[in-house]
Amino acid sequence: xxxxxxxxxxxxxxxxxxxxxxxxxxxxxxxxxxxxxxxxxxxxxxxxxxxxxxxxxxxxxxxxxxxxxxxxxxxxxxxxxxxxxxxxxxxxxxxxxxxxxxxxxxxxxxxxxxxxxxxxxxxxxxxxxxxxxxxxxxxxxxxxxxxxxxxxxxxxxxxxxxxxxxxxxxxxxxxxxxxxxxxxxxxxxxxxxxxxxxxxxxxxxxxxxxxxxxxxxxxxxxxxxxxxxxxxxxxxxxxxxxxxxxxxxxxxxxxxxxxxxxxxxxxxxxxxxxxxxxxxxxxxxxxxxxxxxxxxxxxxxxxxxxxxxxxxxxxxxxxxxxxxxxxxxxxxxxxxxxxxxxxxxxxxxxxxxxxxxxxxxxxxxxxxxxxxxxxxxxxxxxx
Numbered sequence: 001x002x003x004x005x006x007x008x009x010x011x012x013x014x015x016x017x018x019x020x021x022x023x024x025x026x027x028x029x030x031x032x033x034x035x036x037x038x039x040x041x042x043x044x045x046x047x048x049x050x051x052x053x054x055x056x057x058x059x060x061x062x063x064x065x066x067x068x069x070x071x072x073x074x075x076x077x078x079x080x081x082x083x084x085x086x087x088x089x090x091x092x093x094x095x096x097x098x099x100x101x102x103x104x105x106x107x108x109x110x111x112x113x114x115x116x117x118x119x120x121x122x123x124x125x126x127x128x129x130x131x132x133x134x135x136x137x138x139x140x141x142x143x144x145x146x147x148x149x150x151x152x153x154x155x156x157x158x159x160x161x162x163x164x165x166x167x168x169x170x171x172x173x174x175x176x177x178x179x180x181x182x183x184x185x186x187x188x189x190x191x192x193x194x195x196x197x198x199x200x201x202x203x204x205x206x207x208x209x210x211x212x213x214x215x216x217x218x219x220x221x222x223x224x225x226x227x228x229x230x231x232x233x234x235x236x237x238x239x240x241x242x243x244x245x246x247x248x249x250x251x252x253x254x255x256x257x258x259x260x261x262x263x264x265x266x267x268x269x270x271x272x273x274x275x276x277x278x279x280x281x282x283x284x285x286x287x288x289x290x291x292x293x294x295x296x297x298x299x300x301x302x303x304x305x306x307x308x309x310x311x312x313x314x315x316x317x318x319x320x321x322x323x324x325x326x327x328x329x330x331x332x333x334x335x336x337x338x339x340x341x342x343x344x345x346x347x348x349x350x351x352x353x354x355x356x357x358x359x360x361x362x363x364x365x366x367x368x369x370x371x372x373x374x375x376x377x378x379x380x381x382x383x
Contacts, residue, residue: 075252090140168206176278241277245270257288306375347372
């Protein structure tokens with residue numbers, strides 16, 4: 001009797017393993033064969049791939065597409081090539097020299113995590129004015145001490161009730177310099193410290209006008225979000241600045257470098273954040289900026305209908321009292337780590353959904369990554 005039970009148990013385990021293997025193969029790319037497969041696609045007669053600007057479709061009472069389809073202006077789906085990527089290490093000496101760090105600054109070393117979870121060194125340099133430079137092998141940050149007042153006032157978090165990003169998004173020229181001249185100057189300075197600005201695009205920009213800064217500070221003090229002791233002593237036009245979120249791109253598509261799809265709300269996807277005023281760069285943060293090696297083999301993208309079908313399979317049976325609306329679909333690339341140095345570059349659609357329950361004002365944000373080649377949900381990005 002025990003022998004029969006054991007045999008049944010072994011058979012059950014084998015069947016479970018087979019099922020898991022089939023599921024894994026459906027949802028993952030074999031990256032060793034990735035280049036070979038896409039090379040073979042070049043020789044097939046494939047219909048020209050085109051993506052719409054908007055999708056408006058009612059699938060059921062529980063699922064609706066009312067979605068903007070966002071692709072890069074310089075993206076050509078018929079001429080997109082297989083590539084690999086590696087994280088660019090910040091040039092320590094260039095950063096230190098550019099921001100005036102010398103042996104009079106306090107120096108400390110801590111430990112942090114790399115993009116793949118390894119322990120790496122985290123260096124900090126701080127001067128007597130509390131200006132700070134942070135450096136790791138994957139990211140760098142420069143912040144002047146008086147940036148604390150900007151942090152207190154500017155709130156671009158889409159979930160925050162104090163979000164005031166729109167107030168500073170009028171794209172107006174500030175008193176000290178035009179937006180275009182300032183951005184050009186910022187990109188030139190980044191080139192000096194080793195950041196290739198050629199593939200950068202402005203994801204969002206804010207013009208920090210002094211009158212608005214002062215007004216927002218007062219409102220936050222009244223609301224109790226800022227202590228009276230944290231109030232800036234006085235504001236002047238010399239405090240004005242432009243604040244940019246910059247996306248890295250490759251072959252016309254934005255790079256999704258964050259590990260989880262849940263990190264792509266609002267401005268969070270950008271690899272570079274910079275604040276610049278009449279005194280130069282006041283704040284510069286770079287995290288997971290990649291260098292790309294583009295090959296000769298073309299990639300074949302799945303039609304947009306395949307991407308829609310993936311969402312329909314996942315949410316098509318949603319009850320109407322929990323209606324889901326697909327609001328936006330953004331095409332980019334995700335560097336998937338295949339080892340400590342190398343990343344396979346996977347084209348991915350990030351789909352932004354909203355779920356609302358009847359009778360409730362609460363709207364739940366959902367993010368679904370879909371492999372743009374296979375048309376299957378990209379589980380590697382859902383951590």
